[in-house]
Amino acid sequence: MAEGGEVTVVQSGWRLALRAFAENKLAVIGLGIIVFFVVFCWIGPLLYHGNASVANLLNNNAPPASGSPLGTDQNGFDILKSLMVGGQASLEIGILSAIVATIVGTLWGAIAGLAGGIVDGALMRVVDIILSIPLLFVILIVGAKYGSSVLSLALIIGIFSWLAPARLVRGEVLTLRVRDFISAARAAGSTRSRLVLRHLIPNALSVVVVNITFQVADAILLVAALGFLGFGLSYPVFDWGDMLSGGTNNLLNGYWWEVYPVGLCIVLTVMAFNLIGDALRDSLDVRLRRR
Amino acid sequence: MSTYLLRRAATSIVILIGLSILIFAMLHWIGGPPGRIVLGLKAPPQSVAAWNRQNGYDEPFFEQYWNFLVKLLHGNLGRSYKLEESVNTVLAQRAPISAYLSGLSLIVAIGIALPVGIYQAVKRNTVGDNLVTAGAFITYSMPTFLLGLLLIQIFAITLNIFPVGAAASVSQDSSIMGAIEDPRAMVLPVATLALVSVASYSRYMRSSALDALAQDYIKAARAKGLPERLVLIRHLVRNACLPMVTLIGLSIPALLAGNLITENVFNYPGLGIMFVDALNNEDYPILLAYTLMGGVLTVIGNYVADIALTVADPRIRLS
Numbered sequence: 001m002a003e004g005g006e007v008t009v010v011q012s013g014w015r016l017a018l019r020a021f022a023e024n025k026l027a028v029i030g031l032g033i034i035v036f037f038v039v040f041c042w043i044g045p046l047l048y049h050g051n052a053s054v055a056n057l058l059n060n061n062a063p064p065a066s067g068s069p070l071g072t073d074q075n076g077f078d079i080l081k082s083l084m085v086g087g088q089a090s091l092e093i094g095i096l097s098a099i100v101a102t103i104v105g106t107l108w109g110a111i112a113g114l115a116g117g118i119v120d121g122a123l124m125r126v127v128d129i130i131l132s133i134p135l136l137f138v139i140l141i142v143g144a145k146y147g148s149s150v151l152s153l154a155l156i157i158g159i160f161s162w163l164a165p166a167r168l169v170r171g172e173v174l175t176l177r178v179r180d181f182i183s184a185a186r187a188a189g190s191t192r193s194r195l196v197l198r199h200l201i202p203n204a205l206s207v208v209v210v211n212i213t214f215q216v217a218d219a220i221l222l223v224a225a226l227g228f229l230g231f232g233l234s235y236p237v238f239d240w241g242d243m244l245s246g247g248t249n250n251l252l253n254g255y256w257w258e259v260y261p262v263g264l265c266i267v268l269t270v271m272a273f274n275l276i277g278d279a280l281r282d283s284l285d286v287r288l289r290r291r
Numbered sequence: 292m293s294t295y296l297l298r299r300a301a302t303s304i305v306i307l308i309g310l311s312i313l314i315f316a317m318l319h320w321i322g323g324p325p326g327r328i329v330l331g332l333k334a335p336p337q338s339v340a341a342w343n344r345q346n347g348y349d350e351p352f353f354e355q356y357w358n359f360l361v362k363l364l365h366g367n368l369g370r371s372y373k374l375e376e377s378v379n380t381v382l383a384q385r386a387p388i389s390a391y392l393s394g395l396s397l398i399v400a401i402g403i404a405l406p407v408g409i410y411q412a413v414k415r416n417t418v419g420d421n422l423v424t425a426g427a428f429i430t431y432s433m434p435t436f437l438l439g440l441l442l443i444q445i446f447a448i449t450l451n452i453f454p455v456g457a458a459a460s461v462s463q464d465s466s467i468m469g470a471i472e473d474p475r476a477m478v479l480p481v482a483t484l485a486l487v488s489v490a491s492y493s494r495y496m497r498s499s500a501l502d503a504l505a506q507d508y509i510k511a512a513r514a515k516g517l518p519e520r521l522v523l524i525r526h527l528v529r530n531a532c533l534p535m536v537t538l539i540g541l542s543i544p545a546l547l548a549g550n551l552i553t554e555n556v557f558n559y560p561g562l563g564i565m566f567v568d569a570l571n572n573e574d575y576p577i578l579l580a581y582t583l584m585g586g587v588l589t590v591i592g593n594y595v596a597d598i599a600l601t602v603a604d605p606r607i608r609l610s
Contacts, residue, residue, distance in 0.1 A: 134543075135544060136544075137547070140567075140570060221432075225436065225548075225552055229555060230567075231570065244440075259444075263437045267429065275428075
C-alpha cells in the first residue's frame, strides 16, 4: 500500500473525453442511430432484395403491402430498398465532403496561424471572401453543372465548406504557438512542416473533430436540398433528397409512404450527427471537463 | 471607435472586390461564352462565334471582368439571356416580393424566439425548457423543404385551413400587391421560414439570457427588492438581446438559402424561384446578379452587426 493518499492512474485527454462522451446518453443514442443506418444501408441490401433499379410502371405508387413493406414510388421502385441505396449516397457525400473540407481547412488554418503577418492576413481574407458567398447558391450553380456523381458532388461541397475548420484551426494554432512545447520543438530543430504536422495539428485536433460531425450533418441537408430542387445526382444514382423530391409531387395524392419514411431517415441521421457533435464539444472542452 | 469603423469599412471593400472577382470568374468558367445559349441549339457555329465576338466574349478574362465591373458600378447588371428583359428589371420586380416574405418571417421569428429563449433561461432544466430544446433540435435537423411539406400536409391537406401554395393567388399576378392581397396564402410560407430561424435564434437567446442572469446587476436588482417581472423586463431582456443583434446580421446567408427553398416549396414568385428558373435555363447573368447580391448583403450584414453592437453596447469598444 502506497503511503500519502490514493494513487490515481493518469489518463490521457482523449481517454477522459471518451469517458465523458460515453456518459452522455444522447450522444450514445446518436452513435447508435448512425451505426443503425450504416448497417441498414450497406448490409441491408444483402438481405433484402427489393427492386430499386428497373422502372415498373405497372406497380407504381403502390401502398405498403407484403411484397414491399414501404410501398413503391412513381417509378415502381421499392421504397425500402431505395432507402438503403439512397442512404449510401447521402452518407457517402456527407462524410467524404466533411473529410475534404477538414483536410483543406486544417492545413489552410495551420499555415495562416503559424506564418502570421501578411501571409496570415491574405489567407484569412480569402476565407472571408468565400464565406461571404451564400453556400447554397454556389453549390447549386457548380453542382448543377458538375455534381452528377457522388464523388464530384462530395468534392464540390467539400471545397466550399473548409472555411469554418480553417478559422477554428487558425485560432487554436495562434494560442498553441506561444506554448512551451512548441518552443521546445523549435529549439530542438524541428522543421516547419514537422512543427505543423506533428505538433500543432494533433493538438488543434479537438476543435476539428467537433466540426467534422456538424459538417457531415450540414452536407447531408445540403445534398437533400439540391435533390429537392432537381440539381442533385444523376439517374441511376440517387440520394434521400432525390427520393423526397419525387415524393413531394405525390403528397397531394395522399401517397404518404413516398415522403415520410425518407424524411424520417434524413432527420434522424442529421440529428444523430448533431447530437454527437454537441457531446464531443462538451467532452473535449477543457474548461467543462472533470479532472 | 471611428478608426475601427473605418478600418472595418476598408476590409469590407477589399472583400467586396474579391467577392466580385471570384463570383464572376466562377460563372465565367462554368458558363463559357453565352452565344450558344442565347442563339439556341440550331444556330450555326459561325453565327455563334460571331455573336460572341460582337458582344466581347472573346476578350481576355480581366478585360471582360473590367467591363462587367464598370457596368456594375453604373448600376447595370446586364441582360438576361432568356427573358427579354434587363437583369435590373427582373431583380427590381422580384426583390420586393422576396423581401416581403423574408422580412415578415424574420419579424415573426424574433417575436417568438426572444420570449421563448428567455422563458427557457429563467425556467432552465425544467420539462418546458427541455421540450422546447428538443423541438428546436428536431427543427434544426430537418431540411427546410420537409418542414414546409409537413405544414402543407397538416394545415392545407388534412385540416384544410390554408391554401397549399402561394401559387393559386400570387403567381398569375407576380407583383408585391398579389402577395399582400391574400394574407392566408402567406401564412404557411412565413411559418416555414420563421420556424427554421426560431430553432437557431432561441438556442442563442437561451444561452445569452443564461449568461446575463449570472451577472451582478441582476443580483443587485433582485437585492434591492425589484419585482422579478421588472428584473426580467428592465435588466435581463435588454442585455440578453445584444448578442442577437450580431446573430441576425450574421444569419443573412441562412435567410437567403431558406428563402430560396421556401419559395420553391410554395411556388412563391420571388428571387428564389427566379434563381432556380435561371439555373434551369443556364441564364448566367441572372445567377451572377443574385449571387453577387447575396454576397453583398452578407458583407453589409456583417458590417452592420458590428456597428450595431458597438452602438448598442457601450462596454464594447473593439480595437
